[in-house]
Amino acid sequence: MTLAATASRPTLASVLASGSVLPVAIIVLTTILIWYAAAVPMNKVLTQPLIDAAGGGFYDTLSVSWSLPRPVLPAPHQVLAELWNTVFTVEPWRPRSLLYHCWVTLSSTLLGFGLGALLGIGLAIAIVHVKALNRSLMPWIIASQTIPILAIAPMIIVVLGSIGLTGLLPKSLISMYLCFFPVTIGMVKGLTSPDPMQLDLMRTYHASTSQVLWKLRWPSAVPFLFTSLKVAIAIALVGAIVAELPTGAQAGIGARLLNGSYYGQTQQIWAALIAAAVMSSGLVWLVGFIERQAARAMGTKS
Amino acid sequence: MIGILRRNPFAVIAMLLVSGALLWMMAHSVTAKPGLLFWIGVLLLWAAVWIGNDALSGLAAPSPLSLRVRNLAVPVIFGLTVLLLWQLAVKGLGISPVFLPAPSDIRVRFTTSFATLKADFIQTFLRAVLAGWAIGSLAGFLVAILCDAWGFLRRGLLPLGNLFAALPIVGVAPIMVMWFGFDWQSKAAVVTIMTFFPMLVNAVTGLQASGHLERDLMRSYGASYLDTLIKLRLPAAMPFIFNALKINSTLALIGAIVAEFFGTPIVGMGFRISTEVGRLGLDMVWAEIAVAAIAGSAFYGLIALVERAVTFWHPSYRSQKGQ
Numbered sequence: 302m303t304l305a306a307t308a309s310r311p312t313l314a315s316v317l318a319s320g321s322v323l324p325v326a327i328i329v330l331t332t333i334l335i336w337y338a339a340a341v342p343m344n345k346v347l348t349q350p351l352i353d354a355a356g357g358g359f360y361d362t363l364s365v366s367w368s369l370p371r372p373v374l375p376a377p378h379q380v381l382a383e384l385w386n387t388v389f390t391v392e393p394w395r396p397r398s399l400l401y402h403c404w405v406t407l408s409s410t411l412l413g414f415g416l417g418a419l420l421g422i423g424l425a426i427a428i429v430h431v432k433a434l435n436r437s438l439m440p441w442i443i444a445s446q447t448i449p450i451l452a453i454a455p456m457i458i459v460v461l462g463s464i465g466l467t468g469l470l471p472k473s474l475i476s477m478y479l480c481f482f483p484v485t486i487g488m489v490k491g492l493t494s495p496d497p498m499q500l501d502l503m504r505t506y507h508a509s510t511s512q513v514l515w516k517l518r519w520p521s522a523v524p525f526l527f528t529s530l531k532v533a534i535a536i537a538l539v540g541a542i543v544a545e546l547p548t549g550a551q552a553g554i555g556a557r558l559l560n561g562s563y564y565g566q567t568q569q570i571w572a573a574l575i576a577a578a579v580m581s582s583g584l585v586w587l588v589g590f591i592e593r594q595a596a597r598a599m600g601t602k603s
Numbered sequence: 604m605i606g607i608l609r610r611n612p613f614a615v616i617a618m619l620l621v622s623g624a625l626l627w628m629m630a631h632s633v634t635a636k637p638g639l640l641f642w643i644g645v646l647l648l649w650a651a652v653w654i655g656n657d658a659l660s661g662l663a664a665p666s667p668l669s670l671r672v673r674n675l676a677v678p679v680i681f682g683l684t685v686l687l688l689w690q691l692a693v694k695g696l697g698i699s700p701v702f703l704p705a706p707s708d709i710r711v712r713f714t715t716s717f718a719t720l721k722a723d724f725i726q727t728f729l730r731a732v733l734a735g736w737a738i739g740s741l742a743g744f745l746v747a748i749l750c751d752a753w754g755f756l757r758r759g760l761l762p763l764g765n766l767f768a769a770l771p772i773v774g775v776a777p778i779m780v781m782w783f784g785f786d787w788q789s790k791a792a793v794v795t796i797m798t799f800f801p802m803l804v805n806a807v808t809g810l811q812a813s814g815h816l817e818r819d820l821m822r823s824y825g826a827s828y829l830d831t832l833i834k835l836r837l838p839a840a841m842p843f844i845f846n847a848l849k850i851n852s853t854l855a856l857i858g859a860i861v862a863e864f865f866g867t868p869i870v871g872m873g874f875r876i877s878t879e880v881g882r883l884g885l886d887m888v889w890a891e892i893a894v895a896a897i898a899g900s901a902f903y904g905l906i907a908l909v910e911r912a913v914t915f916w917h918p919s920y921r922s923q924k925g926q
Contacts, residue, residue: 453892581770
């Protein structure tokens with residue numbers, strides 16, 4: 302395998318032509334060009350008098366359309382400037398800083414994700430080991446997901462607030478509620494994935510239930526676990542953002558979105574969206590990275 | 604006792620009917636703070652319904668009709684038990700309706716505010732959800748065909764599609780409200796964006812799902828690209844496409860409701876939920892949840908029915924006939 306790879310080492314050009322780097326780059330570039338072009342007609346409602354005042358030439362049209370303070374569609378460099386201003390020029394503990402809001406959202410996401418993953422794994426282990434629970438717990442778990450929790454996040458926050466739970470925990474509970482389901486389903490599948498042959502072998506070794514769990518079931522469930530965790534961490538972030546909407550827009554990415562929409566701060570909305578996208582893909586990447594490390598440590602091919 | 608139940612379907616049905624009816628009567632007559640004996644009775648009846656339902660799910664079904672009835676009855680009995688226990692717990696423990704209203708209160712609210720619920724349903728579901736779901740799924744499907752025909756586009760768009768599918772897309776709601784106004788069009792736009800990527804990713808995978816042998820056979824027939832697409836690859840992609848349609852049906856409902864939190868005219872399910880929460884009218888919120896759950900399940904079920912008719916050849920349906 303290694304020999305073949307070194308023998309036909311691909312050149313940079315052939316990698317670019319056959320891989321997905323070049324197509325992705327071209328599509329991203331095209332999107333940015335379309336974005337710039339679209340900013341002109343979309344901002345026309347606001348820019349027309351300004352363009353006429355500036356002389357009405359082509360150059361004036363572009364410069365006015367791409368530098369409005371509250372545009373309908375901000376140009377990419379305006380969003381970047383907003384990101385720069387709110388990330389690097391303000392101390393991260395000030396409410397004006399985007400990093401502060403990211404941290405608020407991230408902390409409740411991670412807490413909810415951790416609680417949800419633990420609950421999901423615990424439920425799965427219980428379901429796999431106690432036959433009666435498989436029949437009695439599964440309907441409840443599936444029924445729990447028929448409630449559109451994101452849609453009623455405001456109610457959950459208010460109800461939990463009325464019994465004295467405020468701040469980080471209610472938001473995390475919504476993330477947890479969203480998280481545990483995919484983890485439970487994936488882990489039940491993973492923990493039951495060993496062959497009957499392998500289970501029989503464990504029985505001939507006279508292995509105890511916990512030995513079967515830790516030496517056979519758990520290792521074979523690890524790939525399923527990480528697949529579920531990737532899904533779970535993405536929806537945990539969505540849950541945390543939506544849960545921030547009804548709290549009176551105090552802090553967090555959700556509050557930032559809502560504030561921007563109230564006061565027409567378009568760049569602020571776009572910057573918050575990009576921050577959310579970076580966090581989401583970063584978290585999924587992190588889980589994937591840990592997955593690769595775990596796979597290497599366990600000696601499996603990744 | 605369970606052994607007797609396993610062999611005798613009439614005993615199972617009689618046990619379910621009797622214990623269910625008793626539980627129903629208790630739920631209707633319950634007043635605040637009943638005695639310990641009452642709760643022991645509730646627990647015993649609950650256990651009886653549970654054992655009965657468990658036995659029902661294990662009963663042999665001699666005919667396809669009885670199989671279908673049995674498979675429908677088990678989840679319905681489970682759901683009814685949950686509602687009865689909910690009613691008993693709320694009324695018996697005296698839980699404040701500000702915290703959790705009882706099913707009976709929700710039903711009363713449902714009938715008294717039916718006109719409002721209907722208006723919200725039309726605004727959110729019939730306008731925003733259906734339009735956004737249809738446009739987003741169709742657009743995702745068309746782009747998937749383009750991707751399939753043009754490998755360059757596929758290699759460029761698929762990694763981005765996979766990235767976008769994991770992003771918190773609900774966040775574009777304030778931008779869409781700014782662009783398309785407060786009415787349902789902005790919600791439909793959010794739903795369109797949310798449903799586009801799952802369809803794109805699934806349809807591209809599906810279009811590559813047909814086997815090599817089948818494609819070679821088509822080539823040996825001298826079939827054109829269009830013939831191969833319509834007669835082989837689209838049918839082979841149907842299970843994936845329906846999978847995306849089902850995922851999208853749930854995404855669309857949640858997306859439309861959440862998008863309404865960012866600004867809406869004074870009608871719509873999301874608007875009603877957020878304002879009634881502020882007024883502590885939780886029975887109305889739960890009535891909206893009931894509407895959302897019923898509409899969502901019906902929508903999902905309808906897609907599943909169409910799927911069964913279109914992909915009747917798929918192994919997951921063929922194997923069911925033999926059971």
